[in-house]
Amino acid sequence: MSLLNQAIKNLINGVSQQPPTIRLPSQAEEQVNGLPSVSSGLSKRPPTQHLARVMDAGQGNTTTHLINRDASEKYVLLAQSGELKVFDFAGNEQTVNFPDGKGYLNVPDGSRDFSMVTVADYTFVLNKQSTVRVQDPYAGVTLEPAYETRKVITIAPLPGQKVWSYNNTTLKPAYRFNVNGAEVYGFYKTTTYERNLNPSPWVFDPRYYVYQLDPQTPWYNDAAPAADYHKHITPDRYARILGEALRYHNPNLVIDVVGNKVYVPNDMPLSIADKSREFYFEDVIWPPPQGQSDSLQTRTAAGTRLLTGSRYSVSTETRIVGYTSSDGSNIPQAANVKQxxxxxxxxxxxxxxxxxxxxxxxxxxxxxxxxxxxxxxxxxxxxxxxxxxxxxxxxxxxxxxxxxxxxxxxxxxxxxxxxxxxxxxxxxxxxxxxxxxxxxxxxxxxxxxxxxxxxxxxxxxxxxxxxxxxxxxxxxxxxxxxxxxxxHQRGLNNEFVNATMPHVLVREADGTFTFKQAEWEKRKVGDLTSNPDPTFVNRKLSDVFFYRNRLGFLCDENVIFSEAGGFFNFYPTTVMTYLDSAPIDVSISNDKVSILRFAVPFHENLILFSDQTQFAVKAQGILSPSTISIDITTQFEASLRTKPVGAGKNIFFPVLKGKYAGIREYYIEEGTDTKDAADITAHVPWYIDGDVTSLTASSNEDMVICAASGAPNSLYVYNYYWAGNEKAQSAWHKWDMDGRVLNAIFISSDLFIVIERDDGIFLERIDMSNSEIEKVLNFKSVVLLDRRVFCDAGTSEFPFDLKDAVAVNREGEVFRGEDAVTQAALNQDLYVGIPYRFSYKLSEQVMRNSADEGKSSLNAGRLQLRNMKFIYSETGYFEVHVTPLGRQTYINTFTGTDRGVGLFEPENAVLTSGEYKFPLMSKSDRVDIEVISDSHLPVALQSAEWEGFYHSRSTSR
Incomplete structure (x- = not known):
């Protein structure tokens, strides 16, 4: 039995849940808060940077959307049920005006029920729970009428008889009501008579005072502005006088006048006293009596002469003012027309x-x-x-x-x-x-x-x-x-109820934003046969998208495109001929029900996703009603709680496997038109816990990131790299956060994360490119602290609780805890944040067969590990935890210190490159090896190598 060594060329392929003997040497048992890269190896992930506290905690789930106006002006849109906010990349909240209110934003689930697309300065916001309506209560849906009850004051005609005589002058009847304590007069001018009185004739002219509006205005003969008006008082005219008076005294109420009827709200207090039979008589004499200097002499007399019957009646009337559907949508009453x-x-x-x-x-x-x-x-x-x-x-x-x-x-x-x-x-x-x-x-x-x-x-x-x-x-x-x-046909309701259609967020010229109802085009020609309503009327939309200069919607099994270049028009502009620019409304063809959920532009096509099938929208040349076709491309089951995302030449979409999720990679095979969707989670089938709730991708960084319902405080990360037609990297791992991840979205190389913590909901950013490098102690390094902020000297307010905070000054000195950080911030610049832990647990080490370059393993013998070493670069600190089965954990600490200094002190920390060797002394299948770092200093591991003894009782042939 001789001493052997074996190299692990890199550590960049993430986690595998396969048996150790068939894993790649570069795959691990577990990896948390790391970032594997084909260029820099395995390192601790970049930190989150605090941008803004956007709202209180407990507000519900969130949808995040990018508004990419140009290279220098980008915004992040956050939408929750009942709320919408916009922030720039520095975390500054932008002004958003809501002229039509926020009612359209009310949804059951803020992460699932919104869909958005931005076209120039317009962001279309779709509420997937809103049923689209047109202004027609009979448009193929059962609705309940909405009634309104009003009081009706009906003015009766005046009798024609003469009712009162005074000084040989007769006076015809006139209207005079006291309504809620205010006098409202009608009037009627009588004939002017001359009386021969010594020494000169007098002119006798009786009139009424007129209380048309408050204050009272005397009515004097033809000198009044509307001299003839009072000569022809009728029920219709007095109704108008009465209506104007009521509007004057009740400016906030809707009061209508139709003919001789005045309509007032049913709950409006109404008290009417008919004084039409009480005459206030004015006797004007001209010229003045001899010896008097005034040109007018006025005498008054009041008298009562009963008329037969009342001059008014009050009743109630109930009318239909609109219709209400089961989902609460209000549809205005259809317009009536005269034949x-x-x-x-x-x-x-x-x-x-x-x-x-x-x-x-x-x-x-x-x-x-x-x-x-x-x-x-x-x-x-x-x-x-x-x-x-x-x-x-x-x-x-x-x-x-x-x-x-x-x-x-x-x-x-x-x-x-x-x-x-x-x-x-x-x-x-x-x-x-x-x-x-x-x-x-x-x-x-x-x-x-x-x-x-x-x-x-x-x-x-x-x-x-x-x-x-x-x-x-x-x-x-x-x-x-x-x-x-x-x-269009007379009497046809030709417009959408804009309150039920997607709204728009408009970036105004002054830099503010306006969220409002869009002005959707009306049907201008035809009728329901020649120019029918779009198929989404009386249904809910499932997605909004932009493709080939057309705005598009998905609804059930239909895909609907706007007029080419006319994003607000979904009706043809003529029915006399067919135009290539006309709106398009087509359904998919399949042997099973395929409700369309999402649309994603891909290459020259538009890929439509249903729960079990994927379709491609194609067109030969221009996209028009006559050239469009929709074909089935693949049939993979999908879990479409969140929208698939495109990155480069691929589309990524989630699937659900029991209680765990997977991700498929949709692609076109090189050199062919064959579509396929590979399972990129095949080697980690039980890794993503629960359904995918958020999905984003970056072609700049070759990354896919998702959040899942079973692990709300984590992000699952997939790094990939294509070397020609071969995938050189396929790495799954996860990032743990200190709060519930509501949403995440890539914008170029920046990952924006919405995180809910006990003290609020926060918008944070991770710069994946490491372009913002801090200078600490004469070397460049990112300060690895989550929720990180830079505080100028003298800062006394911080965006989060400092109990667990760590601060680092420009010299690399570290301060821990609220008191130390607060005191240090008084007189020096600081990077302040919360430490987070990086861990990498190696797979069980197996003896690889050198004959096939380590692609297979030798399992017949016993592998006894003696030691291991990591090759690292630009690293400041990490620990290696070695835990043999049944024994305590041994901690080996690496510190990047100046040579010759025996103790690690922050001010002595430097980033070094080299090898770090540590003992194992354990059987390979009975020891856990884990690299850990919770320091703000970086760690970057390039490769590893172990030494050990391998004993086999037989020799393979």
């Missing part, structure tokens, strides 16, 4: 008959003469028909004439009617247009502004029918210079 049609006199001819039928009954007819040219013009014929229609049906319809076109419009929104014409010229001379016409040629060149009609398409199917609206020319243009333009 209308036109009669178009297209051509006049001699000895011809023209007839108009409304609801099947002839209501107008005209026969042209055989010899009078003036009576066969289209305008003349239309005028004759108009007069008859106006006489016959004006009680129920508004009849309007313009040139050779007559419009018939129902006065009541609930009234529908049929309209037909006949003529003796083969029904070519007179055309009725209501609802739909067979040809665009059946429409008049000039019509009524805003009139809408449906035109039959060429194919004879309803899907290609379209609508046109007549629009007058711009102001200043000649009347009749309008045109017909494509439009």
């Amino acid at each position: 209308e049609g036109i009669v178009y006199v297209k051509q006049g001819d001699y000895s011809s008959n023209y007839k108009v039928f409304v609801n099947g009954t002839q209501r107008a007819s005209f026969s042209t003469p055989s010899d009078n040219r003036s009576q066969i013009t289209t305008d003349y014929i239309a005028g004759q028909l108009y007069s008859q229609l106006n006489s016959a049906i004006s009680g129920s319809y508004d009849i309007t004439l313009s040139g050779n076109v007559i419009r018939i419009r129902a006065k009541d929104e609930a009234t529908n009617f049929s309209l037909k014409t006949e003529d003796s010229g083969g029904n070519y001379l007179l055309i009725a247009a209501k609802g739909r016409v067979q040809s665009f040629a059946d429409l008049p060149p000039r019509c009524f502004d805003g009139f809408i009609i449906k035109v039959a398409g060429d194919s004879g199917v309803e899907a290609d029918d379209y609508y046109v609206r007549y629009t007058e020319g711009d102001e200043g243009e000649e009347k009749g210079s309008g045109s017909w333009v494509e439009t």
